[in-house]
Amino acid sequence: MIIELDCGNSFIKWRIIGAASQVLLSGVAESAEELFSALEDARAHHELRHCRMVSVRSDEETACLEMRLIQRLGLHVQTARSAPCTAGVRNGYVDHGSLGLDRWMAVVAARHLSSKACLVLDLGTAVTADFVAADGEHKGGFICPGLSLLRSQLRSHTRRIRYDTAAASDFMMEQLTPGCSTADAVERGCVLMLKGFVRSQVELAMAYWGSDYDVFLTGGDAPAVIDVLPQVRVVPDLIFIGLAIACPIPS
Numbered sequence: 001m002i003i004e005l006d007c008g009n010s011f012i013k014w015r016i017i018g019a020a021s022q023v024l025l026s027g028v029a030e031s032a033e034e035l036f037s038a039l040e041d042a043r044a045h046h047e048l049r050h051c052r053m054v055s056v057r058s059d060e061e062t063a064c065l066e067m068r069l070i071q072r073l074g075l076h077v078q079t080a081r082s083a084p085c086t087a088g089v090r091n092g093y094v095d096h097g098s099l100g101l102d103r104w105m106a107v108v109a110a111r112h113l114s115s116k117a118c119l120v121l122d123l124g125t126a127v128t129a130d131f132v133a134a135d136g137e138h139k140g141g142f143i144c145p146g147l148s149l150l151r152s153q154l155r156s157h158t159r160r161i162r163y164d165t166a167a168a169s170d171f172m173m174e175q176l177t178p179g180c181s182t183a184d185a186v187e188r189g190c191v192l193m194l195k196g197f198v199r200s201q202v203e204l205a206m207a208y209w210g211s212d213y214d215v216f217l218t219g220g221d222a223p224a225v226i227d228v229l230p231q232v233r234v235v236p237d238l239i240f241i242g243l244a245i246a247c248p249i250p251s
């Protein structure tokens with residue numbers, strides 16, 4: 001059985017897959033401690049030998065996590081590394097090592113799932129858009145703050161934007177009429193910013209490729225923008241799909 005880890009800036013997404021790549025167990029951990037406690041519980045029912053992971057955390061934090069996986073759980077660990085070219089996709093960054101590895105995994109996965117040009121959108125702590133041409137050339141992309149960051153910037157840089165954050169997610173899918181309370185005005189405003197960002201990526205993709213492209217959407221806040229992407233392919237495990245391609249486990 002293989003443990004797969006996607007270490008984002010806010011959460012560590014994890015899952016355990018079986019021999020035929022079926023998902024046996026999965027979860028979202030807020031900290032390394034929470035992750036290890038879940039994996040130690042899982043060990044009671046599953047034989048865990050291999051682990052592959054992708055991390056956008058600091059080199060130190062990533063190395064520390066790798067070491068704990070090896071020492072505490074006795075795992076063989078493979079960590080995704082940057083590359084100028086992976087599985088037919090050519091990294092478009094001037095310095096390929098500075099492209100976020102989650103973006104790279106998502107792009108590799110999109111390429112695997114589609115033979116067309118692709119627009120890849122990931123709505124996590126940050127929101128990212130990446131463009132890949134049909135020949136596998138990664139064209140680069142865009143980064144902007146994600147929903148939680150947009151909200152928290154308003155809270156931390158204003159004196160009077162204060163409201164119950166527990167209710168925040170309730171606003172996401174509601175009709176976006178003008179807000180008549182601080183909570184509504186901020187929540188709807190931030191969701192509209194993301195929808196606008198996503199629409200502008202689609203416009204750019206259309207300018208490049210007409211209608212001959214696929215849009216892939218992933219990340220914790222993906223539901224906030226689905227309605228502005230008519231033909232979108234929502235793939236919550238897009239990063240894990242790319243990770244399996246970048247880090248195959250020899251059998």
Ligand SMILES: Nc1ncnc2c1ncn2[C@@H]1O[C@H](COP(=O)(O)OP(=O)(O)O)[C@@H](O)[C@H]1O
Pocket residue numbers: 007008009010011012028123124125126146147148218219220221
């Ligand atoms: N059940 C959930 N638990 C945590 N965050 C969630 C959940 N559902 C949606 N979210 C949203 O997902 C975002 C995190 O998305 P994620 O893709 O995990 O980010 P990252 O990869 O940067 O850690 C949070 O900012 C939050 O707004």
Ligand SMILES: CC(C)(COP(=O)(O)O)[C@@H](O)C(=O)NCCC(=O)O
Pocket residue numbers: 008009010056098099100101102103122123124125126127128143
């Ligand atoms: C853009 C990101 C912060 C997104 O991270 P996430 O929201 O998934 O936690 C991450 O891909 C990253 O640190 N990238 C390095 C900078 C770059 O891609 O140019």
Ligand SMILES: [K+]
Pocket residue numbers: 102122123124125126127128219
């Ligand atoms: K992201």
